[in-house]
Amino acid sequence: MSKKKYLSIEETVSLPNLSDINISNNGENVAFVKKIADYKDNKFKSYVWIYEKDKEICNQLTSNQNESSNPIWSKDSQNIAYLSKNNEEENSKNQIFIKTISGYSGIQVTNEKEGIINFKWAPDGKGFYFIKTSEESKDIKKRKEIYGDFEYIDKEYKNNGLYYIDIKEGINSIKNLHYKAKRIDVDKNDNIEENFLSSIKLTDNKKMHVINFEISPNGEKIAFTALENSNMESYQNGNLYILDVYSKEVKMINKDENIKGNIKFSPDGEKICFTCSSKKKEYYYKNVDDQVIEIYDFKTKKSIRVAENIDRLLTPIEWNDRGIIVEWQEKSRFTVGILDKNNLLNEINDIKNNFIMGFSETKTGEDRAYIKAEKEGIFEVYFNNKKITNDNSIFKDKLKSKKEMISWKSSDDLDIEGVLSLPHDFDKSKKYPLLVVIHGGPTWASFPIQVFNKLYPIEQFVEKGFIVLEPNYRGSSGYGRKFLKANYKNLGIGDYEDVISGIDSLIEKGIVDNNKIGVMGWSQGGYISAFCSTYSDRFKAISVGAGISNWITYYVNTDIHHFTRMYLGDTPWNNEEIYKKTSPMTYIKSACTPTLIQHGEKDTRVPVPNAYELYQGLKDIGVETELVIFKGMNHAPIKPGLNRAIMEQNFRWFNHHVLGEEI
Numbered sequence: 001m002s003k004k005k006y007l008s009i010e011e012t013v014s015l016p017n018l019s020d021i022n023i024s025n026n027g028e029n030v031a032f033v034k035k036i037a038d039y040k041d042n043k044f045k046s047y048v049w050i051y052e053k054d055k056e057i058c059n060q061l062t063s064n065q066n067e068s069s070n071p072i073w074s075k076d077s078q079n080i081a082y083l084s085k086n087n088e089e090e091n092s093k094n095q096i097f098i099k100t101i102s103g104y105s106g107i108q109v110t111n112e113k114e115g116i117i118n119f120k121w122a123p124d125g126k127g128f129y130f131i132k133t134s135e136e137s138k139d140i141k142k143r144k145e146i147y148g149d150f151e152y153i154d155k156e157y158k159n160n161g162l163y164y165i166d167i168k169e170g171i172n173s174i175k176n177l178h179y180k181a182k183r184i185d186v187d188k189n190d191n192i193e194e195n196f197l198s199s200i201k202l203t204d205n206k207k208m209h210v211i212n213f214e215i216s217p218n219g220e221k222i223a224f225t226a227l228e229n230s231n232m233e234s235y236q237n238g239n240l241y242i243l244d245v246y247s248k249e250v251k252m253i254n255k256d257e258n259i260k261g262n263i264k265f266s267p268d269g270e271k272i273c274f275t276c277s278s279k280k281k282e283y284y285y286k287n288v289d290d291q292v293i294e295i296y297d298f299k300t301k302k303s304i305r306v307a308e309n310i311d312r313l314l315t316p317i318e319w320n321d322r323g324i325i326v327e328w329q330e331k332s333r334f335t336v337g338i339l340d341k342n343n344l345l346n347e348i349n350d351i352k353n354n355f356i357m358g359f360s361e362t363k364t365g366e367d368r369a370y371i372k373a374e375k376e377g378i379f380e381v382y383f384n385n386k387k388i389t390n391d392n393s394i395f396k397d398k399l400k401s402k403k404e405m406i407s408w409k410s411s412d413d414l415d416i417e418g419v420l421s422l423p424h425d426f427d428k429s430k431k432y433p434l435l436v437v438i439h440g441g442p443t444w445a446s447f448p449i450q451v452f453n454k455l456y457p458i459e460q461f462v463e464k465g466f467i468v469l470e471p472n473y474r475g476s477s478g479y480g481r482k483f484l485k486a487n488y489k490n491l492g493i494g495d496y497e498d499v500i501s502g503i504d505s506l507i508e509k510g511i512v513d514n515n516k517i518g519v520m521g522w523s524q525g526g527y528i529s530a531f532c533s534t535y536s537d538r539f540k541a542i543s544v545g546a547g548i549s550n551w552i553t554y555y556v557n558t559d560i561h562h563f564t565r566m567y568l569g570d571t572p573w574n575n576e577e578i579y580k581k582t583s584p585m586t587y588i589k590s591a592c593t594p595t596l597i598q599h600g601e602k603d604t605r606v607p608v609p610n611a612y613e614l615y616q617g618l619k620d621i622g623v624e625t626e627l628v629i630f631k632g633m634n635h636a637p638i639k640p641g642l643n644r645a646i647m648e649q650n651f652r653w654f655n656h657h658v659l660g661e662e663i
Contacts, residue, residue, distance in 0.1 A: 005463065417471075520543035
């Protein structure tokens with residue numbers, strides 16, 4: 001009999017991701033999206049799946065040749081619309097398709113050159129409202145022809161706009177377009193699509209950048225969130241607008257709030273709820289901890305804040321006859337509850353104390369579907385408490401790590417939690433080599449879910465003999481507002497203390513070999529790892545993924561300058577000291593740990609100069625280092641081959657430097 005093994009790195013990357021859960025209005029069918037790894041094309045591919053209650057089976061909506069996403073049921077539950085690409089056309093973008101449950105192929109409704117970002121059915125079922133990015137202006141096209149390609153930074157934007165298309169007109173337009181394209185000799189410079197546009201523009205792309213929207217039940221109003229432009233800095237000042245569908249009049253209804261989105265109409269259409277935070281001109285505005293839900297009444301034209309006494313960030317996901325359905329993170333899990341008419345919050349009994357990452361309920365609340373993970377398992381789709389997928393079957397005849405939530409006190413007496421992954425045959429009398437995997441964010445967390453992190457091979461490390469700690473350091477979400485802002489002006493330093501104190505607590509328990517410890521992380525986790533690399537001599541090996549090495553370098557290169565000001569309190573020109581204090585490069589002369597650096601060539605969030613700066617600094621002082629630049633990659637990998645490469649490089653690095661194996 002062959003010995004059981006843990007999942008391989010390839011199997012880990014191949015585990016499906018589930019999202020976009022949506023139950024039909026009649027409660028008879030459930031749609032959801034499953035993303036899988038296609039190693040042949042080196043691509044993650046998404047497909048819409050349908051569960052039919054009467055047949056008790058799940059079927060893929062479209063063939064493997066056509067990726068699909070964003071499934072939305074029609075009001076009568078007889079049709080489903082989704083986004084897909086026309087694979088017959090080169091470089092095609094997502095368009096709206098529609099089909100019946102029993103239909104064999106989808107019918108294309110839109111033909112937008114820039115593709116569709118988001119869409120919803122019109123309440124009368126006759127059309128779709130959608131968001132798309134504006135096309136390049138004729139002036140800029142002409143400029144490129146004369147001078148070549150260049151851009152005026154912070155002056156030229158491609159904003160998103162809100163549009164409407166009639167289904168019949170859209171389908172006829174597509175038919176005419178294909179008919180013309182096949183039967184006339186088209187000049188390469190002649191854009192024949194312009195002759196067949198059937199969508200109606202509802203917002204001014206030059207004045208606003210639409211983020212999301214919601215339609216009133218009677219179809220008379222559209223509430224939408226928009227920014228001044230598509231610059232990431234504009235996300236500090238989102239505004240809420242109401243569009244009158246008949247008059248086309250647009251009114252802004254907020255003044256001092258930064259609207260976050262997640263707009264939901266009440267069942268009677270007389271109110272809307274949304275998440276928001278205050279607008280402040282100071283460099284540090286505490287929107288990281290003052291986000292609340294507001295309800296706006298169209299009759300009184302006034303807003304009230306609800307559930308302000310709840311020390312969690314609530315997000316509305318539906319508003320039905322039972323109340324406002326909200327989701328929130330509760331320490332190391334996500335859950336769903338109902339804000340009733342008295343603004344009292346209660347978890348939904350059927351799913352209480354579970355880990356929920358997607359939820360959809362009928363208007364009456366009689367039927368629901370959700371995506372849930374059991375402890376030490378991966379996510380599955382459930383319909384009225386019945387599991388309708390079977391993705392955990394991959395663990396049949398496989399070993400799995402044991403997941404435990406542990407807690408400890410940091411150096412300033414702050415309570416910190418973390419996920420500890422142990423081998424299936426863990427022996428508390430032994431001392432194990434320890435690896436610390438630090439999550440990104442910082443407003444995110446680690447969870448006791450199998451293979452939740454697809455950047456680092458945790459299961460393979462456990463199989464190799466390591467135990468793995470994933471700390472939810474200060475600033476992590478799910479632990480309350482005070483904890484969220486505990487690393488204000490204390491980045492790196494406070495984070496390091498949270499990590500080290502967690503390591504020390506495991507050493508005190510006698511289960512960790514103090515001479516065999518490594519640390520790794522991506523994004524904010526990469527920054528904390530870089531800080532450990534230059535600030536500490538406690539580690540045998542370190543890996544820095546897409547991490548910040550110098551806050552000034554980061555501040556002037558990133559696309560989210562406000563992130564730095566929010567956590568460090570000012571610009572480097574006004575407070576250079578705080579930028580130096582919290583930068584790994586400040587302590588470069590103290591560095592002594594072999595450090596692997598991994599970074600995307602096209603990273604706009606944490607630009608690649610951060611990687612080169614840390615790499616050159618370590619080289620100059622004689623510390624062993626290796627820099628890997630992933631060509632064409634942005635902040636995170638979107639190809640399974642790259643995920644696999646990142647994991648394998650880390651696996652070799654830590655096995656060599658901590659366990660002494662040859663690379």
